[in-house]
Structure formats: C-alpha cells, structure tokens
Amino acid sequence: MSFAQKVSENDERLLYRFLDGELVGDETVACRARLEREPLLRQALQAMQDRARGFVTVRSEAMVAPAGFNAKVLAAARRLPERAALREAEVGASVVVMCRRLLLAAAILFGIGFLWHSGLLDGGLLDGRATDSLQATPREAVDREMKRLDDVILSWKAK
Amino acid sequence: MFALKQNPELSDPELIAAILGGSEAAFGALMDRYKDRVFRLLGRYCRDPVECEDLAQDVFLKVFRKLDTFQHESQFFTWLYRITVNAATDYLSRASRRRLRLVEDDSMLDGSASGGSGGAGRDHDAQSPAAPLLRAELAAVTRQIVDKLPEKYRTILILREFEDLSYNEIAAVLQCNLGTVESRLFRARQRFKEALERHHPALVPGHGVPDRGSPAPGAPRGGDR
Numbered sequence: 052m053s054f055a056q057k058v059s060e061n062d063e064r065l066l067y068r069f070l071d072g073e074l075v076g077d078e079t080v081a082c083r084a085r086l087e088r089e090p091l092l093r094q095a096l097q098a099m100q101d102r103a104r105g106f107v108t109v110r111s112e113a114m115v116a117p118a119g120f121n122a123k124v125l126a127a128a129r130r131l132p133e134r135a136a137l138r139e140a141e142v143g144a145s146v147v148v149m150c151r152r153l154l155l156a157a158a159i160l161f162g163i164g165f166l167w168h169s170g171l172l173d174g175g176l177l178d179g180r181a182t183d184s185l186q187a188t189p190r191e192a193v194d195r196e197m198k199r200l201d202d203v204i205l206s207w208k209a210k
Numbered sequence: 211m212f213a214l215k216q217n218p219e220l221s222d223p224e225l226i227a228a229i230l231g232g233s234e235a236a237f238g239a240l241m242d243r244y245k246d247r248v249f250r251l252l253g254r255y256c257r258d259p260v261e262c263e264d265l266a267q268d269v270f271l272k273v274f275r276k277l278d279t280f281q282h283e284s285q286f287f288t289w290l291y292r293i294t295v296n297a298a299t300d301y302l303s304r305a306s307r308r309r310l311r312l313v314e315d316d317s318m319l320d321g322s323a324s325g326g327s328g329g330a331g332r333d334h335d336a337q338s339p340a341a342p343l344l345r346a347e348l349a350a351v352t353r354q355i356v357d358k359l360p361e362k363y364r365t366i367l368i369l370r371e372f373e374d375l376s377y378n379e380i381a382a383v384l385q386c387n388l389g390t391v392e393s394r395l396f397r398a399r400q401r402f403k404e405a406l407e408r409h410h411p412a413l414v415p416g417h418g419v420p421d422r423g424s425p426a427p428g429a430p431r432g433g434d435r
Contacts, residue, residue: 063396064392064396067394067395067399068398069376071370071376072376072402073376073377073392102350102402102403102406103371104345105345105348105349105351105352105353106352106367106371106372108345108346108348108349108352109349109352109353109356109372110371110374111374112349113249113250113253114244114249114250114252114253114259114262115249115250116245116246116249116263116266117259117263118220118246120241120245120263120266120267121238121241121245123267124241124267124271124274125234125238127267127271128234128237128270128271128274129234130273131271131275137275138434168368
C-alpha cells in the first residue's frame, strides 16, 4: 500500500500540480507550507517522486533521426504534386466520402421504408405477429369463458 | 534561400513563410530543428527504428503538404506534435488490428522484471550500490506499463512525463481544455500506480522504505521551461 493512498484525491491532485510546476504564486507557497506541516503529505509527495524516477530514466532514452533523413523526406516532397493540386484532390476525396455517406443513409431509409410498407414494422416485426410466436388471450376473455363453462356445468347439475 | 543562408536562426514563422514561398532549404532547416523531437516522440510509441523512420517521414510530408493551413494561433511545435501524436496513434490502431506486438518484452509485466516476490524491503536509496540496477529495472517496468495503458492515458503520460510539456502545451497538442488535461493526467497516473502496485509491488515506492522525513522539494519539476 503506497503512502499516496492515505491522502485525499484533492491533495493528490494538488501534489501532482506542484510536482509538475503548475501551481502559481500563492498556491505554491500554500502547498509548501502544508508540506512543512503535514508528514503524510510529504510521504505522498515522496512516493510520487519515487514513481517518477522511472520516467526520468526513460526520458533520457531517445530515438534520433538517422543520417540522410532530410534527403529522403525532401526527395519524397519533390514528388508530391503542388499544394493547390493536393487541396483539390483532398476536396474531391471529401466529396466522395460525403456522397458515400449520403448513399448509405438513403439505403438505410429505403430499407426502413420498405419494411414499413410491407407491414413488417407496423404491427408486424415489432409486436411479433410476423413470427410464429404464440399470442396470449386476454385475461377477461378467459374469465368470461370459464364463467360460461361453469354456468353450463351448473345447469347440467340442476337438470 | 539567400536569407536562410545568411541567417540560419530564422524563427519558425519565417521558416514557414520561406517554405510556402518554395524554399527547400527552409524545409530542411525546419526538419533539422524538429526531427529529433519527432523521432523521440514517435519512439515512445514505436520501438522499431525502421517503422519509426517511416512514420517520421509521413509526419514531415504531412507538415509539408498542410503547412499552408497552419494558422499560427499556437506554436508550430504544438501543431507538429499534434500531427505526430495522430500519426503514432494511427500506427498503434493499425498495428493493433494486425495484432502485432508493440512492446518489446511482455515478460516484464508478469513480475519477472521486478524480481517477483524476492524484492520485499529492497533499498530504493539512490546511494545504494544496487541503485543503477534498480533504476534500470524501474525504467523498464515504467516503459512496459505505459505501453499497456489505453491510448489516451498513454499519450498524456508521454507528453507530460517524457516530453515534459506543460498542461497548456498538452492542451494545445490534444486540442482539449486544461481541466481535461489535468483530470486525464491524474487518471493516467492512477492507472500507472495501480499497475505498478499490482504487478511490481517490490518496486512500489514506500515498499519497506521508511519515511525519510525529507522536506518539501526545493523547486517543482519543469521549472526550466
């Protein structure tokens, strides 16, 4: 369990901002004063600094550009069309994308319309009539039928 | 071109104007100024130098193509970083679709790098003879954990911890507000801390380390910006 877990989330945020150099004027002074007073806060700060050591070491490991990189990029840039032509091509590409999206939207709308027209959506697919599912008889009808049968039985008994 | 040779220390806007005017030398100068930063940033996402070079080439070609759309509302390097981060995250999603391995060695995350259970009470003191080894170990583990984080947390940690960008600069690169930067960075650090505690408890700060009673640090990090 790290020390940082013992301080509140707000204090953790404050400490990170302090470490990142993001506190301004009075905030920094107030934070320093609290750090002087509160050992728990100091411990949390220490834990954060310890965790940051790994980042500091990794920071120094950097990939660098290989020799001849500029020449390669410049050669590739020379093969590019003029900026105006590139912009036109990009506009053309975005128009194609837009058309594709419109066509897709139209196809979806057509599909929905077709389903609606064929009655599959309107009380069809949605309430299960178009499927082979069983429909429950309303309770009142069942009660009525039961009462009628009871009446029939009673009338037989009476006879 | 002549002005460029006379004064190699042209500002970014001057170089950009020269490039838009057709100067190849100005583009070369701009690349010289930023290529190492671009490679360094790409190297945080991609460990293969060849792929990294391809990505960097794509980044600079995109800069060349889109330079006329740069609005000068932000610093040039934040715009360049945005393009670089986008290229890197596109690369990651492509690579993930191809199910390629992006990190160099998965064995780190199973605890072997931290020495597993044998690390209880290890000395984290920088003065210890084992300190360089521990530092290397912590660095390897740090890299591994960052590589495994979701892209948005990974990116924000890279920009803050490796590239040392301020919150404002990160907000400009990611095109979000300061509050978003702060909260996302906090969550990323929480994730990092949790992963460290879960997979490498021996490397967790405070693990067997007594309070050093050290006073508050003299100056917060990043003050040299």
